[in-house]
Amino acid sequence: VQGKHGGFRFMHDCAPDIVDCVVKDCEEGAGVYAYDRSTPHLRDCVVENNMHEGAVAMNQAVVTMTSCHVRDNKAPGFEATHEGAFILDRCHVHENVGGIWLWENGRCDVRGTVIIEHKAPAILCDPGANTQPKFSRGTIIHGFVMANDADLDKLTPERGVAWQKPEAAPSLPGEDGAFKFEYNMFTRKQ
Numbered sequence: 001v002q003g004k005h006g007g008f009r010f011m012h013d014c015a016p017d018i019v020d021c022v023v024k025d026c027e028e029g030a031g032v033y034a035y036d037r038s039t040p041h042l043r044d045c046v047v048e049n050n051m052h053e054g055a056v057a058m059n060q061a062v063v064t065m066t067s068c069h070v071r072d073n074k075a076p077g078f079e080a081t082h083e084g085a086f087i088l089d090r091c092h093v094h095e096n097v098g099g100i101w102l103w104e105n106g107r108c109d110v111r112g113t114v115i116i117e118h119k120a121p122a123i124l125c126d127p128g129a130n131t132q133p134k135f136s137r138g139t140i141i142h143g144f145v146m147a148n149d150a151d152l153d154k155l156t157p158e159r160g161v162a163w164q165k166p167e168a169a170p171s172l173p174g175e176d177g178a179f180k181f182e183y184n185m186f187t188r189k190q
Contacts (some may be wrong), residue, residue, distance in 0.1 A: 007031040007050070010038035010061065018042045026050040031073065034061035034084065041066070048072050054096060057084030057106070064089070071095050075173075076120070080106030088113045090138075097173055099123055099143060102131035112138035120170050121146040135161045144169045 001007045001021060006029025010016065018040065023031040030053035034040055041064040047054040054070040054077040057063045064087040070077040076098030078086050085107035086100065093099050093113065098120040100108050106126070110133075115122050122143025125131040133151055135141075137160030144166050145152065154161075 001031075002026060003029070005029045006033055006052070007047075008033065008040070010034045010040045010063075012036045012038065015039045016041070018045060020044045022046045022048070024048045024050065026052070028052070030054065030056045030075070030079075031070075032056070032063065033058075034063045035059050036061060038062075039064070042068055044068065046071075047077075050074065053077070053079045054093075055079070055086070056081075057086055058082050059084060061085070062087065065091050067091065069094075073097070076101040076124075077115075077117075078108070079103070080108060082106070085109070087111075093117070095119075099141075100133075102126060102129075102133060104129045105131070107132040107134070109134045109136070110139050111136040114140045115143065117143040118166070118170065120173055123147060125151045135159065137161075140164075142166075 001023045007023035031047040031050040032055035043066045045068045047070045049072045053075040054073040057080045062085045066089045073096040077093040077096040078100045081103040083105045087109045091113045094116040099115040099117040099122040101124040103126045123145040125147035127148045141163045
């Protein structure tokens with residue numbers, strides 16, 4: 001799947017199962033968008049080389065990804081905002097411009113997933129919001145985590161999470177490319 005304004009867009013109450021699909025090279029949007037109360041499930045998929053996020057969950061959407069690869073996107077691999085959520089099971093998230101970023105009431109449930117990010121924070125939880133990150137057994141994080149103390153306490157070996165901290169913290173991306181602000185009342189940007 002390749003689209004000028006993004007790949008998949010899931011809205012309302014849809015609940016599709018997408019299996020063995022490649023979403024790549026989307027020029028002006030994320031590979032996967034989920035809005036409203038949609039609950040898409042992607043299995044054995046690859047989301048790569050999009051000019052924006054790999055996947056975005058907004059409103060009350062819950063995106064489940066199982067055994068997927070999300071790589072080389074020009075913005076975070078995953079971004080959840082409002083009450084959007086991600087469930088990641090046995091996924092690989094690497095070399096995006098950020099790994100999993102949660103804003104407002106964004107949530108994630110990450111199990112057995114490898115996250116490798118060097119360009120921007122691997123995990124970013126909006127410190128002034130009510131984000132709800134959950135990391136479970138088998139999760140490996142290589143990269144910087146930007147979060148409040150309560151969220152950092154969830155990244156412990158006792159909880160089955162291996163976290164390899166970088167020697168230096170990366171900076172947040174500048175306002176260019178996927179992070180450039182251009183007013184458009186029909187799109188969402190932080």
